[in-house]
Amino acid sequence: xxxxxxxxxxxxxxxxxxxxxxxxxxxxxxxxxxxxxxxxxxxxxxxxxxxxxxxxxxxxxxxxxxxxxxxxxxxxxxxxxxxxxxxxxxxxxxxxxxxxxxxxxxxxxxxxxxxxxxxxxxxxxxxxxxxxxxxxxxxxxxxxxxxxxxxxxxxxxxxxxxxxxxxxxxxxxxxxxxxxxxxxxxx
Amino acid sequence: xxxxxxxxxxxxxxxxxxxxxxxxxxxxxxxxxxxxxxxxxxxxxxxxxxxxxxxxxxxxxxxxxxxxxxxxxxxxxxxxxxxxxxxxxxxxxxxxxxxxxxxxxxxxxxxxxxxxxxxxxxxxxxxxxxxxxxxxxxxxxxxxxxxxxxxxxxxxxxxxxxxxxxxxxxxxxxxxxxxxxxxxxxxxxxxxxxxxxxxxxxxxxxxxxxxxxxxxxxxxxxxxxxxxxxxxxxxxxxxxxxxxxxxxxxxxxxxxxxxxxxxxxxxxxxxxxxxxxxxxxxxxxxxxxxxxxxxxxxxxxxxxxxxxxxxxxxxxxxxxxxxxxxxxxxxxxxxxxxxxxxxxxxxxxxxxxxxxxxxxxxxxxxxxxxxxxxxxxxxxx
Numbered sequence: 001x002x003x004x005x006x007x008x009x010x011x012x013x014x015x016x017x018x019x020x021x022x023x024x025x026x027x028x029x030x031x032x033x034x035x036x037x038x039x040x041x042x043x044x045x046x047x048x049x050x051x052x053x054x055x056x057x058x059x060x061x062x063x064x065x066x067x068x069x070x071x072x073x074x075x076x077x078x079x080x081x082x083x084x085x086x087x088x089x090x091x092x093x094x095x096x097x098x099x100x101x102x103x104x105x106x107x108x109x110x111x112x113x114x115x116x117x118x119x120x121x122x123x124x125x126x127x128x129x130x131x132x133x134x135x136x137x138x139x140x141x142x143x144x145x146x147x148x149x150x151x152x153x154x155x156x157x158x159x160x161x162x163x164x165x166x167x168x169x170x171x172x173x174x175x176x177x178x179x180x181x182x183x184x185x186x187x
Numbered sequence: 188x189x190x191x192x193x194x195x196x197x198x199x200x201x202x203x204x205x206x207x208x209x210x211x212x213x214x215x216x217x218x219x220x221x222x223x224x225x226x227x228x229x230x231x232x233x234x235x236x237x238x239x240x241x242x243x244x245x246x247x248x249x250x251x252x253x254x255x256x257x258x259x260x261x262x263x264x265x266x267x268x269x270x271x272x273x274x275x276x277x278x279x280x281x282x283x284x285x286x287x288x289x290x291x292x293x294x295x296x297x298x299x300x301x302x303x304x305x306x307x308x309x310x311x312x313x314x315x316x317x318x319x320x321x322x323x324x325x326x327x328x329x330x331x332x333x334x335x336x337x338x339x340x341x342x343x344x345x346x347x348x349x350x351x352x353x354x355x356x357x358x359x360x361x362x363x364x365x366x367x368x369x370x371x372x373x374x375x376x377x378x379x380x381x382x383x384x385x386x387x388x389x390x391x392x393x394x395x396x397x398x399x400x401x402x403x404x405x406x407x408x409x410x411x412x413x414x415x416x417x418x419x420x421x422x423x424x425x426x427x428x429x430x431x432x433x434x435x436x437x438x439x440x441x442x443x444x445x446x447x448x449x450x451x452x453x454x455x456x457x458x459x460x461x462x463x464x465x466x467x468x469x470x471x472x473x474x475x476x477x478x479x480x481x482x483x484x485x486x487x488x489x490x491x492x493x494x495x496x497x498x499x500x501x502x503x504x505x506x507x508x509x510x511x512x513x514x515x516x517x518x519x520x521x522x523x524x525x526x527x528x529x530x531x532x533x534x535x536x537x538x539x540x541x542x543x544x545x546x547x548x549x550x551x552x553x554x555x556x557x558x559x560x561x562x563x564x565x566x567x568x
Contacts, residue, residue, distance in 0.1 A: 001432050002477065008431050010365035010390025020410050022529025026386040026520070027364060033520045034358045034513070038285040045288075046262060046329045047278030052293055053259070055211040063296040073211055073277065073325050074296040075303070075313030078240040088238060088309075096300050102491045105237035105310070106460055113195030113234075116241040120194075132198040134550025141556035150417040152397040152447040157554065159458050164197045 062092045084112035114167075133164060190244045190319030191545045191564075196234030197553075199546050204244070207315065207323035212259035215327035217269060220567035221344045222317045223248035224545075225273075226374050227487045229553050230444050231308055235460060235489055238297065238309040245306040247273035248347045249317025250340060251567070253327075262328045269331040271324055272514035273348040275303040275314060278329035289511035294325065300490060302511060310490060318545060318564055330515065335522065341533035344563065345375075346521060347514060350532040353379020353441070354521060355512035356485035357387055360437035364388035369426060369435040369475065370411070371468035373401035375561045376485050377441030378535055381409035384437075386529065393435065395422060395471075397447055400558040408534055416448055426475040434477040442468035443486020452494065463489035473500045484509035538562040 016023045026032050052072040059079060063070050080089055091104035120127045130136060146154055190204040207216060225248055231239050253267045263269065276283050276291035282302075283291050294303040295312040306316015315322060324331055334343045342350075353376045362368060368384040370377045373396035384392045394405040394413045402413040416422040427434055444464025445457050448471070456465030464487075472482045473496050482505055500507060524530040537560045540548035548562045 003432075007433065010367075013364075016385070016390065020385045022524060022527070023385045024364075024388050025524065025527070025529060026358075026383075027388040029361065029363070029387075032358050032387070033517050034286075034355055038287065040285050042279070042284040045276075045278030045283055047283070047326070048259075048261065048328065049279055052277050052279065052326070053212055061296060064298050066299040067296065071293050071296045073275075073294050075309065075315070076210060077244070077313050077315040078242045078309075084240075091238075092297075096298055096490065099491065102237045102489075109234060109237065109239055112241050116194060127194055127198060128200075129198070132194055132200045132546050134199075134546040134548070137547050137550050137556055138554070141551070142554070145554070145556045145558075150397065150399065150415055151555070152417050153555065155450055156447075156453055156458065159454065160197065163458060 062089055064092065064096060066095050082112075082115050084108045084115055087111060129164065188320040189542060190315075191246065191542065193231065193239060193241055193243050193245060195241055197232065199232065199245075199549055201543050201545060204319070206321050209255060209257045210323065211325060212257040213326050213328055214257040215253050215260060215263055215324045215331065216255040217249075217251040217271065217317075217322050217324050217331070218254045218567070219249050219251040219317050219320060219322055221250050221340050222246045222564040222566055223344050223349070224318075224548055224552050224562045224564060225348055226376065227307070227443070229549075230464075230487060230489065232549050232553060233445070233457060235444060235457060235464070236308045236310055237490065240309060243306065243308070244315040244319045246316030246318030246322075246564070247305040247307055248344055248349065249305070249322065250334060250344045250347065251317070251322070253331075254321065256327060260327045263331060263333075268334045270334050270343045270347055271305070271317070271331045272351075273304050274330070274511065274514055275305060275312060275325050276329060277326055286513060286516055287510070288513035288515060298490070304511075318542065318566075320542075320566060332515065332518065337526070338522075339533060341536055341563065342525060342531065345532035345535075345561070346518060348512075349375040349561065350379050350521060350530075351514040351517040352376050352485055352512040353381075354383045354517050356380040356439050356441065356483045357383035359481075359483035359485075359508040359510070360384070360439055361481050361506075361508070362387040362389055362437055365390035366436040367391040367393070367430055368437045368439065369393040369395065369472070370439045370441055371395050371472055372440070372442035372446070372486065373398065373405045373413070374441065375535055377439070378405060378409050378560075379532070380439045380441050380485060381405060381411045382530065384439075385410065386524070393426070393429075398555055401560060404535065404560060422448070423471055423475045430477075434475050435480065436477060437481050437483070438472035438476045439483045440469045440472050440486045444488045446486070456493065463491040463493045466493045466495045470496045473503070473505065476503070476505065478503045479505070481506045481508060485512070535561045536563055539565055542566045
């Protein structure tokens with residue numbers, strides 16, 4: 001016990017080696033791949049440049065204001081577009097140290113999802129909440145995975161359908177209310 | 188090409204997308220054969236990571252065949268079968284030249300606080316990932332490695348992240364011979380961390396989770412002593428009790444942002460996005476270890492603030508170590524361990540899902556159905 005000087009004795013090397021395959025093969029702390037944390041080896045990475053050639057920037061690319069310049073290589077998945085793009089572009093005016101940066105990006109994400117859902121309807125290929133959520137797997141596995149199991153996540157999984165479908169239900173209710181209000185005014 | 192695309196929180200689908208092209212002289216295009224869904228992909232799937240854009244393809248664990256190379260590529264040839272580390276890195280910046288590949292400063296224009304990863308939001312660089320038929324691989328002379336002939340594909344794909352991250356996590360624990368190591372989370376990273384703790388001489392390895400089927404895997408795969416935290420009024424007190432009131436010498440947080448065990452923390456972190464994640468496991472680690480212990484944080488958290496108990500960590504004199512794993516730095520030693528028979532990464536694979544059914548795979552993994560531990564995504568023939 002910590003109230004006295006000694007700790008409980010662990011199992012012996014022989015006992016552990018007999019029970020655990022590979023026990024102690026990395027026993028020497030100085031002979032582990034990530035020790036020391038920083039190991040200077042500029043010729044060991046495969047890079048044959050001092051600074052990478054710059055990737056062409058075909059359209060203006062947003063960047064963190066904590067960077068001196070646009071990094072020489074960058075991702076080109078899904079450039080900024082629409083209202084969500086404007087929100088995200090605005091977010092990049094703030095540094096990563098500011099909550100505004102991250103909260104605006106999260107707001108942009110939510111707007112982006114709505115843009116995509118409405119856009120999918122306009123394009124004639126609406127999002128399919130059954131196939132895209134994978135919820136069909138619940139039919140086969142849902143009950144057996146949860147009933148009688150000591151799972152801590154069961155106490156919050158009921159929120160997930162609200163997160164997914166709730167905004168659609170609210171939007172539907174709002175649309176019906178708006179139509180009714182317009183009709184009443186028309187009379 | 189066919190590719191998984193994100194459609195908003197909890198929704199993904201497979202659709203036609205333009206095949207990626209060479210955008211930099213050291214790029215390669217890889218035709219993906221096998222990919223995986225990582226536990227950290229679920230943070231994107233649940234809408235937790237800022238700047239996750241609809242239309243992005245996820246996937247930072249994949250292997251495949253080199254289809255095309257840029258003009259400056261010297262080390263790879265068309266037709267090579269390669270494993271691609273989850274980190275994208277240049278090999279020449281201050282951090283890369285010191286082995287900190289996950290902290291590369293030349294690849295993520297969107298943030299300086301994180302390096303770049305395939306298919307992991309624009310906060311991690313805005314690169315499409317490998318849950319697709321083709322993927323652009325920057326710095327082809329630096330990251331990808333030709334898969335040795337003797338290695339199984341499923342072992343190779345797990346080395347691109349989960350196995351290497353668990354192994355790295357055990358190293359950050361600075362484990363000394365005879366140490367008691369407690370691992371929070373029996374998902375893929377936790378299982379590999381627990382297994383690796385023995386390699387470094389642990390005297391006792393304890394794994395904590397709430398899913399019995401995963402704890403069973405922790406016993407059989409990682410030879411660990413396991414406890415389901417839902418069976419105890421207070422898991423911190425239980426850990427003190429079973430360690431003669433010391434607490435563990437080393438704790439590894441392998442749960443991260445979506446840890447369960449505290450309703451308020453979970454809902455504010457993962458549902459309402461008011462925190463960078465739910466630091467339940469990290470707080471349990473802080474409170475359950477002995478004074479002067481080391482905590483290794485391998486679970487991923489978002490970039491905004493989280494309610495972490497730093498006061499207790501300070502007062503107990505703890506050392507907190509953490510980083511995204513530099514995958515390739517771990518590979519030579521992990522190759523040795525696999526060849527020696529100490530480790531078989533694919534033992535944790537539970538599901539092999541065709542790309543066209545990837546939405547089902549995300550839900551199975553997210554909702555922990557059908558005893559899912561590690562789902563692979565079969566892309567090629």
